[in-house]
Amino acid sequence: MSLVGGLLLGGLSPASHADDAAPPPSEWTVTGGFYGWFPWVQGSTDANGEEFDIYATPIDLIENFDAPPIMANFEVSRGKFSFWGDALYAKFAFGDDFASEAQPIPILKVGASGQTETDYTLGVYQFGGFYQVADFVGEQGNTTLEVGAGARFIQQEIRIKAKIDAAAQVRLGKLANTIERRIQKIENQEQRLQALAALNDVRREDLDRKIIRAGDKGRERRVAQLEKRLKRVDDRGQALAALEAVEKFRLELLRAALRIDGKQFNDQFAFVGTGNLDWVDPTIALRLQHDFGNGHSVTATGDFGGYNVEEGLSSQLVLTYDIEGTLWGFDTTTSLGYKALWLSYEDQTPRGDVGISAWLHGPIAEVALRW
Template structure:
C-alpha cells in the first residue's frame, strides 16, 4: 500500500490495489471503482487511472533484528498517538485495453511503534542474555506491486478476473532496547541507557497469483473483492493479501472522472534470513481501512 485531515497532516497520502481503466472498462481497479461491468460502451485503445489512497495500517506479528525478537501489536490509533514517526506515500496506476490490464501499486511508509505496543520475545539461537524492556521499533518499508490482470468471465453485473505478478519488499528496522545487566551488547550500538539493533537494508521479491470479483450494484457503483497469495519460498516463505472495497463515482471535470473508494485491506508476510546474530525476520500482518480518490482518463 493498504492515514483524513489529521492523517494527511502526518504526511500520509493515504497500502493499495490495482487500477481500472476508462468509462468503458470491464476490468476493475483494486482501489479505484471501475466502470460498470454491464451496459458500458466499448472503447478502443488504452485508458488510465491514477489513485492516491490512504491505508490506515495496524501491525500485528513478530519482528527480529540481529537475533533480537519482539512481538508487535499496534493499532493505527496507537501508532498515530504514541509515535513520533508516521510518514507514508501510497498510490496505484493502471493502464487497460479491453480485458487486459497492466498495474502497479506503491506503498512507502516510515512508522515508529512505541514501547507499550512492543514486547520482548525469546532470542534467536547464538544470542545470549536477556533483552530487558523494549522501548520502540522504527520501520522504513516500501512495497511495490507490478503485474497484469485478465477478465476471464462475465455474467450480467458480475465479472471475474485472474491476475499475476510480483511484489517487491524493502525494509530497514531499528529496534531500541533498555540495557539490562545480563544483556550481551557486543554487536549492538549503545547510546546512553539504550542499545540499538539495526538491520541495515533488507529486500526480497515475491511472485504472486490471485483473482478478483466485481459486482456492479448500480451505474457508477461497484462492490469489489480481491485475494492473492505469493512468496512460495522464492522470497518470503508465504504471503497473502485480501481486499474488499466499494467504489462510487463523484463526477467528471474536463474529461477526467473522479471516484471515491472505501474498503479494508489485509497483507501478511512471513520472511526470514540468517541465523544467530544475523537473523532478520518479518512475520507480520498489516491491516486496516482504505480510503482514496481516483482520477480516470
C-alpha cells in the same frame, strides 16, 4: 481535512450524464490516485537472534510518522486486459509500545515507559496485469472474473533501542575481571592456566558476538568445561569462589549478539536490528467484481506471492465498495473498503536469525481520477 472531505463528497456524487458512461472496450482507460490505508500491525520479528512481538494501531501509526507516507496506485485497461501498479512507503519512529520481548532478556528493559524506541520502515511496491476470463450478466447487474500475475517488492527494516539495567551495566563491565582475579588465586598452576584459557575462550566468543542467546549450546558447553576444570582444583574454597563467579558470568552473558553501540558496557542502551529485509515475490491473483449497473460496484482482489523464490512469502486481500462520480470535471471512482497484507521473511546471518511475520490490516479509502 476539508480537502479530503471535498474529495470524498465529490467522489460519492453519482454520475448523472450519459457522457459519464464507461468508454467502449476499444479505448484505453486510465485510473489513478492517492489513497489512505490505516492498518493494525501485529506479529513478531527476529532481530539478531532475539525475538520481539510488535503491535500498533492505526492511531499509533498516524501519531508516529517519521516522514510523510506515500500511497498511490494506477490502472490502465483496454478490453479484457488491464495493467496496474501500486506503491506504499512509510517510516515510523515509535516509542515504548511497539516492540516487546517475546523471550525477555533479563538485563534489558523493553516496553517500559521511556526505556525503548523502535524505528520501522516499510515499503511495498507492486505491479502486474489482469485478463478477464468470465462475464456473467444477471438481473442484479453483471459479474466479471479476472486472473492475473505480477510481482511484489517488499522492503522492511526494524531497529530497536532498549535500555540496559543500570546495575547490569556495571556488572557486565567488571564481571570478567572479577572471575579472572579469583582464578589467579588458584594455587595449582596447570589447572589455573586451563581455567584462564577456558575463560578467555568464553570472553572471546562473547566479544566476537557469536553467542546467539543465553541458552546457546556452544556457550553452555564452554562453561561446563570450565566448571569441570575448576572442580579439580586442590583448594576447594578458592574453586568454589571461582565457580560462583562463573555462575554469575553465565547469567550475565545474556546480552548475546546485541550491538552495544561501540561503547560496550559504558552506555545505557543496547541496539538490535533486523537490517534490511528486502525480497521480491512473484504473485498470482484473482479479481472478482460485481457491477450493480447504477454506478455502484463491489470488488474483491486476492493474491499470493513467494513460491520459495527467496526466503519471503506474502499475501494480500482487498475488498472495496466502489462508486462512480464526478469531481472538478473529471470522472472519479471512490472506493471504501478493507485491506489485509501478510508478510513473512526469514534469514540467517552471522549475528543470528533475522526476519518478520506480521499482519497489516485495516480500512482503506481512495478517490481516483479516471480518464
